Amino acid sequence: MSDAAANVGLDTARPAQGGRANPFLLVPITLFFLLLGLAVLRSPSLMSSAGIGSAIIVATPLILATYALMASVISGRGTVDLSIGPLIGFINVTLIQLHGAGILTNPIAIFAYAILIGALYQFLFSLIVIYVRVQPIIVSLSGYLALSGMNLVILPRPGGVAPQFMADWGLGTSIFSPVFAILVIASIAWLLFTRTAFYTHLRLMGSDERAAYTSGVPIYVVRIGAHVISGAFAGLAAITFTALISSGDPSQGTTYTLIAVTALVLGGASLAGGRGGVFGSFLGASNLYLITFVLATFNFGAVQSFVTNLAYGSILVISLLLTLIIPFIQRHIHNFSPLLYFIGLGVVAMGVILHATNDRDPRARPAPVDEIVVMQSLSPIALEKLYIGPLEVAAPTATDEELRQQAGPLVLAALLLIVIAVFVRVAVSQSDRRTIAPAVTVVVAALVLFGAYLMRAQGPFAPNSSEPAATEESR
Amino acid sequence: MTTLAQPPKLGLPATIIGVAVGIILTAIGVVFGFLQGLSVQLIILAAIATLAAFVWGWRFVLGQFVSDAGSVPEGEISEGRKVWLQFRPAIYGLIAILALFLVLSLTIEGFFNVWNVVSLLIILTIIVLTRTLGRHFQENRSAFIGIMVLAGLFSIGSMNIEGFASANNIKSMLLFAAFLGIASVGQTLVALLGGLDLSIPFIIGAANVGLLYLIGLGVPPWLAALIVLAIGTLLGVINGFLSYKLQGQALIVTLGTGFAISGGVQIITSIGTAYGGNVFGTVPDWLSNLAAMNGSTFGLPVPPVICIWALIVIVLIVGMRLTVYGRYLYALGVNRTSAKRVMISEITYWVMMYAISGFFAALTGGLLLGWSGGGFIGVGDQYLFLTLAAVVVGGTSLLGGQGGYGFTVIGVLVLQVLSSFLIGIGLDFEWQQFIFGLLILPMVALYARSPHIRTQI
Numbered sequence: 001m002s003d004a005a006a007n008v009g010l011d012t013a014r015p016a017q018g019g020r021a022n023p024f025l026l027v028p029i030t031l032f033f034l035l036l037g038l039a040v041l042r043s044p045s046l047m048s049s050a051g052i053g054s055a056i057i058v059a060t061p062l063i064l065a066t067y068a069l070m071a072s073v074i075s076g077r078g079t080v081d082l083s084i085g086p087l088i089g090f091i092n093v094t095l096i097q098l099h100g101a102g103i104l105t106n107p108i109a110i111f112a113y114a115i116l117i118g119a120l121y122q123f124l125f126s127l128i129v130i131y132v133r134v135q136p137i138i139v140s141l142s143g144y145l146a147l148s149g150m151n152l153v154i155l156p157r158p159g160g161v162a163p164q165f166m167a168d169w170g171l172g173t174s175i176f177s178p179v180f181a182i183l184v185i186a187s188i189a190w191l192l193f194t195r196t197a198f199y200t201h202l203r204l205m206g207s208d209e210r211a212a213y214t215s216g217v218p219i220y221v222v223r224i225g226a227h228v229i230s231g232a233f234a235g236l237a238a239i240t241f242t243a244l245i246s247s248g249d250p251s252q253g254t255t256y257t258l259i260a261v262t263a264l265v266l267g268g269a270s271l272a273g274g275r276g277g278v279f280g281s282f283l284g285a286s287n288l289y290l291i292t293f294v295l296a297t298f299n300f301g302a303v304q305s306f307v308t309n310l311a312y313g314s315i316l317v318i319s320l321l322l323t324l325i326i327p328f329i330q331r332h333i334h335n336f337s338p339l340l341y342f343i344g345l346g347v348v349a350m351g352v353i354l355h356a357t358n359d360r361d362p363r364a365r366p367a368p369v370d371e372i373v374v375m376q377s378l379s380p381i382a383l384e385k386l387y388i389g390p391l392e393v394a395a396p397t398a399t400d401e402e403l404r405q406q407a408g409p410l411v412l413a414a415l416l417l418i419v420i421a422v423f424v425r426v427a428v429s430q431s432d433r434r435t436i437a438p439a440v441t442v443v444v445a446a447l448v449l450f451g452a453y454l455m456r457a458q459g460p461f462a463p464n465s466s467e468p469a470a471t472e473e474s475r
Numbered sequence: 476m477t478t479l480a481q482p483p484k485l486g487l488p489a490t491i492i493g494v495a496v497g498i499i500l501t502a503i504g505v506v507f508g509f510l511q512g513l514s515v516q517l518i519i520l521a522a523i524a525t526l527a528a529f530v531w532g533w534r535f536v537l538g539q540f541v542s543d544a545g546s547v548p549e550g551e552i553s554e555g556r557k558v559w560l561q562f563r564p565a566i567y568g569l570i571a572i573l574a575l576f577l578v579l580s581l582t583i584e585g586f587f588n589v590w591n592v593v594s595l596l597i598i599l600t601i602i603v604l605t606r607t608l609g610r611h612f613q614e615n616r617s618a619f620i621g622i623m624v625l626a627g628l629f630s631i632g633s634m635n636i637e638g639f640a641s642a643n644n645i646k647s648m649l650l651f652a653a654f655l656g657i658a659s660v661g662q663t664l665v666a667l668l669g670g671l672d673l674s675i676p677f678i679i680g681a682a683n684v685g686l687l688y689l690i691g692l693g694v695p696p697w698l699a700a701l702i703v704l705a706i707g708t709l710l711g712v713i714n715g716f717l718s719y720k721l722q723g724q725a726l727i728v729t730l731g732t733g734f735a736i737s738g739g740v741q742i743i744t745s746i747g748t749a750y751g752g753n754v755f756g757t758v759p760d761w762l763s764n765l766a767a768m769n770g771s772t773f774g775l776p777v778p779p780v781i782c783i784w785a786l787i788v789i790v791l792i793v794g795m796r797l798t799v800y801g802r803y804l805y806a807l808g809v810n811r812t813s814a815k816r817v818m819i820s821e822i823t824y825w826v827m828m829y830a831i832s833g834f835f836a837a838l839t840g841g842l843l844l845g846w847s848g849g850g851f852i853g854v855g856d857q858y859l860f861l862t863l864a865a866v867v868v869g870g871t872s873l874l875g876g877q878g879g880y881g882f883t884v885i886g887v888l889v890l891q892v893l894s895s896f897l898i899g900i901g902l903d904f905e906w907q908q909f910i911f912g913l914l915i916l917p918m919v920a921l922y923a924r925s926p927h928i929r930t931q932i
Contacts, residue, residue, distance in 0.1 A: 144912065146912025149912060152904075262727070262731070
């Protein structure tokens with residue numbers, strides 16, 4: 001409690017930094033790049049289009065479940081929503097059953113249904129917490145038991161078929177799948193939300209509810225809002241979960257509770273409330289995925305799941321213990337920037353990735369390539385070249401030219417992503433000033449997007465048009 | 476005078492939402508009624524009953540929680556009106572239950588029989604008793620309510636279910652209650668300090684597998700049992716130390732150590748065997764006797780585990796009431812700062828309670844091995860939330876300082892009798908879980924509501 005309060009005090013001193021100047025991200029960032037480097041060295045095929053694609057497909061439900069947990073955990077009072085897993089399972093099985101009965105067919109209706117049910121459940125949850133004034137963990141415990149019983153009643157055993165339009169979402173053959181889009185939209189939505197006064201109120205309430213109440217924050221409204229957001233995330237998590245398993249499963253969703261709590265804490269959030277964010281939650285959930293991935297490359301055979309459990313547990317405890325040294329770091333480094341740290345380590349990790357995927361020296365690549373057990377549907381060689389293609393300066397041969405043509409859209413997409421991110425960042429940081437600047441950035445961003453669309457529309461992935469487009473945008 | 480009978484005021488939005496939801500529910504009922512081709516009179520009756528019951532529920536259940544400060548002007552209140560004011564919610568509750576019963580017996584064929592009528596009367600008696608006598612038990616209200624629920628459930632069960640009150644069934648209920656009760660010892664003690672121990676199920680599973688593994692290796696069973704108990708205690712010490720260092724993170728720390736323990740033990744037991752995670756061995760006779768249904772204690776046809784549990788209950792309740800350790804524990808739970816001021820070592824108690832928790836979890840694991848006769852890592856999984864539920868239903872506050880093991884015993888018995896009852900009327904495991912979930916909330920809401928924020932400033 002006290003460290004959370006201290007943290008808030010630290011942030012109010014530097015309002016411009018907002019929720020991002022969080023030294024608690026130190027541990028997850030370090031762990032993330034350690035694991036990423038290890039994963040790539042063990043199995044370079046992770047860094048292919050299909051490898052990343054399937055990683056996204058598998059990890060997204062967990063990431064979104066962690067987001068859902070995070071939104072309610074921030075609101076304080078020890079709101080650790082144990083019922084998040086059964087809720088995901090509940091939406092999953094009802095969705096499958098309703099779809100099977102022919103009621104829900106439209107994609108929009110399915111999305112609306114999932115989000116609505118999640119939000120409705122969390123709305124009820126918050127009403128109980130507010131008006132009945134029972135500890136949230138008891139409410140969530142009762143929700144856990146009730147919902148996980150309910151799921152088994154609705155769908156006694158795994159089965160059913162996911163809606164048609166989701167059928168190929170779970171394949172994970174390319175990075176830019178609809179699941180990835182959901183993940184990005186959810187993350188951006190939260191980042192935009194952090195710019196609002198509502199979010200400030202939420203964090204204040206999470207750190208010290210009495211202070212929030214006495215300073216006139218409408219704590220009931222804030223709490224309800226936090227839960228509704230959490231419910232919406234849970235709905236999205238359920239949709240991606242349905243896409244992943246492309247059927248209904250009454251008990252699989254329930255397992256997400258403990259993993260999501262683990263991921264949340266690994267991501268540096270405080271279960272006491274007031275501290276947490278999508279960046280940390282994303283890192284925490286990715287770390288869990290990477291742990292599983294790395295351990296899978298070692299091929300432990302029958303004891304695989306035990307080793308995974310052991311690793312989960314020990315890494316969780318160790319990273320919690322590491323947070324104990326954060327006050328010492330804070331004392332010596334006053335201006336810790338997680339973003340900078342992230343980028344710095346990211347450059348190192350990029351070097352490792354390039355080395356692992358492209359180094360032709362046989363000594364640099366020991367055996368592990370044939371030990372790949374996780375990814376089956378890969379054709380690594382062509383895709384590896386695809387990454388180095390745009391960087392080569394030597395005279396291109398015919399195959400290189402072809403590769404470069406293939407790489408065109410990828411480069412375009414990456415540049416677009418960067419441009420969009422920059423513009424969103426600018427727009428967001430300007431949004432609290434009463435000038436015309438936000439409008440200008442929005443218009444410029446729209447123009448850039450439109451230009452990219454036109455370019456894409458003219459020649460389908462023509463490399464000649466994609467390169468100039470990139471230079472235009474970066475201006 | 477008419478204003479006195481007014482229900483507590485709700486805000487306008489709450490009223491509107493309530494009425495809207497009530498109308499929607501009624502409409503759903505009417506539609507279903509027509510679809511099923513019931514007679515119009517029945518549908519109208521059911522619709523009115525639904526709407527009335529819902530609106531009542533909305534205004535009074537919610538209203539009670541919204542405005543505690545419903546000030547009643549004093550003076551000039553007749554005796555009858557006083558009674559009416561005092562027991563108003565209970566009376567409305569009675570009417571609602573009567574209405575529900577009426578509707579049920581009109582709609583369901585064969586519902587109206589003598590046993591159900593008697594059950595109804597018992598429920599009504601319990602409600603009346605809880606409302607009238609419960610006021611005199613401000614201290615131990617949860618225990619009182621728990622005992623009332625227990626008595627009610629038991630009498631209803633023994634009337635409706637063949638063989639519910641037979642010696643065999645009671646013995647088996649007590650047997651399972653003993654396992655849950657022993658597993659909840661640690662959870663209760665830790666909750667009294669304001670912590671949580673989620674590693675209990677994992678230690679149970681690990682002890683279960685580990686004991687059989689040690690016996691399979693050729694270690695004498697008594698020595699194996701001692702080793703397992705010692706390791707359980709040691710793990711508890713680690714838990715306690717870590718969660719003391721990481722204040723406020725007890726939930727996640729114990730979860731982490733739990734994962735690590737269950738993974739580690741499984742790795743150890745499956746090294747050198749071809750069966751990943753499956754352990755084989757013979758359970759010694761004395762261990763089976765300890766926990767099996769047909770076990771006997773000194774010739775009495777009672778499984779010894781029940782006696783062990785009874786012993787634990789007595790020692791713990793007496794110990795926590797009378798010894799210095801027990802009182803210090805409560806002192807720490809209520810206010811750790813002031814406890815520190817009177818030279819109570821916080822870390823000692825914290826570590827000690829987690830160590831006890833680990834010990835009893837290991838004991839439960841060993842006893843469950845005697846009961847089932849085969850090692851299985853997942854044997855403790857259901858105890859993850861059941862121990863918590865038992866503690867909470869019994870009335871021990873998770874914030875620390877309030878409650879005790881006696882309360883948990885009541886909670887354990889309520890859960891066990893309820894589950895036997897639900898099995899008896901033919902409900903599956905999933906329905907039981909569903910009803911457990913729905914039951915915890917109102918039971919806790921009856922006695923463990925936290926005060927309004929404006930009173931905490």
